[in-house]
Amino acid sequence: MDELILYTHPMSRGRTARWMLEEVGLPYRTIWLDYGTTMKAPEYLAVNPLGKVPALRHGPAVITECAAICAYLADAFPEAGLAPPPGSAARGAYYRWLFIAAGPVEAAVIDRVLGVTIAAEQQAMVGYGSYDAMIDMLDAHLAANDYAAGDRFSAADIVLGAQIGWGLEFGTLPQRASFAAYAERLLARPAAQRARAIDDAAMTPAG
Structure with missing residues (x-):
């Protein structure tokens, strides 16, 4: 399975993305970033050009924005039961x-x-x-x-x-x-x- 990586800061909207990851219940890795330094560094701007957190990497996929991360994870891991059936x-x-x-x-x-x-x-x-x-x-x-x-x-x-x-x-x-x-x-x-x-x-x- 492709690795799940969460880019975040403990005082950010990344808390929402982490909650979703904990609900999914699969292993993931956290990369901690700081405002104004690593969040604006070239390495992270290549992940999210806005220099904002959270971002999620899942194999080749990069997802930003809390709602998008939550929707992506619900669909990527339907066994977690975090989205109702499509079409319902x-x-x-x-x-x-x-x-x-x-x-x-x-x-x-x-x-x-x-x-x-x-x-x-x-x-x-x-x-x-x-x-x-x-x-x-x-x-x-x-x-x-x-x-x-x-x-x-x-x-x-x-x-x-x-x-x-x-x-x-x-x-x-x-x-x-x-x-x-x-x-x-x-x-x-x-x-x-x-x-x-x-x-x-x-x-x-x-x-």
Whole structure:
């Protein structure tokens, strides 16, 4: 089997990719990078010209972007059961929420953090419309569903769950009961706990 290699930093979106790898449950190797140095070095820019993490190498394939990494791994290792069957209604929901998490949710949150104000007349140009509309949509969906694609955990929950967990921890999402219950449900998963422990340990200075 081709080797799986994760390029990451312990305080980055690479945490999401690691969680997915832990859910897949196969061996992989980590290459740790630092902001501004090895992440911008020619060796890594040959992997991701943007100089951003995470990136995943699987044999000849190189995948960047958390949602793409999660979708790739779910398809590459279907025995892990992290994506609904192709052509099913659940697969449609899976794609929908996987890309809502990667697109409108992240964009709305980052705009809010950066102080970007979207005027009412500009909302038609923005994928999420308004921050409040995006929050209400998430709240309604998670109040009615245990998981993003219905009643079963999938890779979409890794991407959406990472967004919501991060948002609750750092205050970029409001404290809604549905968000807290969803985050608690996902963070109780053994793979999520293993992934967090690996990255937290990498943040601790030796000695």
